[in-house]
Amino acid sequence: MKAFRILTAGLAGLMIAASAHAAGGAAHPHEPEEGWPFEGVTGQFDQASLQRGYQVYQEICSSCHSMKLLSYRNLGDPGGPFYDPEYPNPNDNPFVKAIAAQNEILSPTPNDAGDFDFRPATPADTFRSPYPNDNAARAANGGAVPPDLSVIYKARHDGASYVYSLLSGYPDEEVYSERVVAEASDGGTPDDESDDTPAQVQTVIDASKLHIGHGDEHYEGYLIQNPGQYYNPYMPGDTVPQFEGDPRHAPPGGFLAMPPQLIAGRVEYSDGTEATVEQMAHDVAQFLAWAGEPKQTNRKSLGLAVMVYLGILTILLWFSYKRIWRNVEH
Ligand code: HEC
Known part of the structure; x- marks a missing residue:
């Protein structure tokens, strides 16, 4: 009886925790309709998608x-976007060399005169960084540092689906409108325009036009967007302070300093795939998943071989056990 009581108390606690989680917070990230090819025991990355994902990263995110x-x-590397079995050493892979050389980087070693030059990257160089340091990054992005994307897949719960949902989840064009919050004022003499304060305009989102994920909530x-902040239903945060409406039914999500990046056709895929927003989000999310776990392909094939080996070993051991003990009463 006591055990039963403890069990029910535990369950009730869990349910409260679960419902607290459901209220507020961000919308639940969802995966693309066709799912992720790299999930499951034997799943592998789709190389064509990794190549397109790299193109999106290179042309937009980088x-x-x-x-x-x-x-x-x-x-x-094996399992990587541009792996070619003909070049087991990626340093010899002409495609990888060409991709590296498209990026000018500041040489990490000084030249003869002791200066640091820009030079085309080689396969041995790390990816070119857009800013020399965090302060420069912050200054260029309204106070927020764009996080390094090497391991974002691991740093966020449900990484690939999160990146996919975040990038393709900004609201559609038609929900935004502008409204004047302070009229233009004319200070000083009528014909002197230099001291006029411009009208203050605010971007607002009509929440009744939001369609979030597959939900029909x-x-x-109205959601008010402060300058340099963009609403996204998948961004962890709280919309209540900026919501003009019933605070108990505020839209999920939060605001971030990254403007919407994916607009249909923003990249032209070299393999001819149509660059829809979902397609680009899918490809770059898969690319970032690979980047976060580049050895997954190896690990999974090795894992499978080990499982098969252990399976065979178990059967053999079972039969030898039966054989060795066959004359012993037990
Ligand atoms: C114009 C600059 C800019 C570009 C281009 C850009 N981002 Fe961002 N991104 C930012 C900034 C700034 C932040 C930090 C936002 C914040 O914390 O408010 C951010 C944050 C993120 C985050 C983290 C959100 C979180 O959970 O904290 C992800 C993931 C991300 N960007 C992915 C991408 C991808 C993928 C691309 C390319 C398709 C891209 N970004 C292009 C500026 C940019």
């Missing part, structure tokens, strides 16, 4: 986000 833990040569009211 202007703000570093990936300091990656070297260009990693792109040609309806919100009534």
Whole structure:
């Protein structure tokens, strides 16, 4: 009886914790409709998608986000986007060399005159960083440092689906509108325009037009976006302080300093795939998942071989056990 009581108390506690989690917070990240090819025991990365993902990172994200833990040569490692069995050593892979050389980096070693030059990167170099340091990054991004993306897949719960949902989850164009909060005022003499304060305009989001994930939840009211802050339903945060409406039914998510990045057709895929927002988000999320766990392919094939080996060993041991003890009464 006592055990039963402890059990029910425990369960009730869990349920309260679960419901507290459901209220507020961010929308639950979801995976693309076709799922992730690299999940499950035998799942592997889709190489074509990794290549497209690298293209998205290179052409869009790399202007703000570093990936300091990656070297260009990693792109040609087994399981990597540009792995080619003909070049087991990625340093020899001409494609990897060409990709590296597209990036000018500040040479880590001084030249003969003792200066640091810019030079094309080689496969041995780490990915080019967009800013020399965090302060420069902060200054260029309204006070927020764009995080390094090397291990973002591991640093966020449900990493690939989170990146996918975040990037493709900014609201559609039609929910935004502008409203004047302070009229333009004309200080001083009528024909002197230099001391006029401009009208203050605020960006607001009509929450009733939001469609978040696959949910059919309806919100009534307006979300106010401060300058340099962008609403995203998947960003952990709290929208209540900026919500004009019933605070108990505020939309999920929060605000971040990253403007929406993916607009259909922003990259032109070299393999001819149509660059929809979902496609780009899918590819770059898969690329970041690979970057966070580049040895997954090896680990899984080794893991499978070990399981098969152990299985066979178990069967053999079982039969030898039966054989050895066959004449012993037990
Ligand atoms: C114009 C600069 C800029 C570009 C381009 C950009 N980002 Fe960001 N990103 C930021 C900033 C700034 C932040 C930090 C936002 C904050 O914390 O408020 C951020 C944050 C993030 C985060 C972390 C959100 C979190 O959970 O904290 C992810 C993931 C991300 N960006 C992915 C990407 C990807 C993928 C691309 C390319 C498709 C990209 N970003 C392009 C500026 C940029």
